[in-house]
Amino acid sequence: MCGRFTLSTSPELLAAFFELESVPAALTTRYNIAPTQRVSALRLTHEGRHRLSLLRWGLIPHWAKEMSIGARMLNARRETLTEKPAYREAFRRRRCLIPASGFYEWAKRGPNVRQPYYVASSDGHPLALAGLWERWKDPAGPADTPIIDSCTIITTPAEGCLATIHHRAPAVVPASAWSTWLQRDFNDSDALEGMLEHPAGLEMVAVNPRVNNASHDDADCIRPWTGEVQRLPGLEEP
DNA sequence: CCAGACGTTGTT
DNA sequence: GTCTGG
DNA sequence: CCAGACGTTGTT
DNA sequence: GTCTGG
DSSP: OOSOEEEOSOHHHHHHHTTOSOOOTTOOOEEEEOTTSEEEEEEEOTTSOEEEEEEEESOOOTTOSSGGGGGGOSEEEGGGTTTOTTTHHHHHHOEEEEEESEEEEEEEEETTEEEEEEEEETTOOOEEEEEEEEEEOOTTSOTTOOOEEEEEEEEEEOOGGGGGTOSEEEOBOOGGGHHHHHOTTOOOHHHHHHTOBOOOSEEEEEBOGGGGSTTOOSGGGGSBOOSOOEEOSSOOOO
């Protein structure tokens, strides 16, 4: 699956890779992006240009009464995109790409024992994670309640080396399909599902369990780790 | 009809 | 909003 | 994804 | 155990 990721690619390289005219001023180098935080998402402007914006990670359906539901909507299964009420309309009309330099997966080594891994393209290029977005306004809020754009990352069954640590992986969209994927009016769900690919050419390394804590957001999170596997807090060994 | 869910991951 | 379950 | 809370009354 | 917050 994809519950944490990084975006440490320079703004210049991001702009070149994703054909952007500019990047948000608020964009910063991130090594530990967590759900509910703001993530960069690529969408099309009305004029058809690529635009990168910061959206809240965790899709809030437009009918939600409270924002908190979004914390559980961090991922959408590729296999059920057209069925799930929370995602169906976003899949039809509001797709996006979420640039990532890499992502984290946790391998389960025992009860409450997890080893985090950092996964990235071996060629150093960023990944275009497949995403959906939604627009929400708190129905109980005052008239000037801000509109919140939120997003989710699509997952697909893990393959290759990734499958040895976990059984889901984020889906990516190849560059050749970006323009169609982002096009609102393109509604051929079979064709869209066909654009969702498993990431290829990955390298994977066990990293410092420091990344477990979402408040740790620095390059130490992707530092290779050869120490012991870490027990998660809270529970005793059985 | 109304009430309640609407999601994914994991179960070494 | 829309669907499922009762 | 992991970490951390999980509650009310009443108020030095 | 389950939910919210980051």
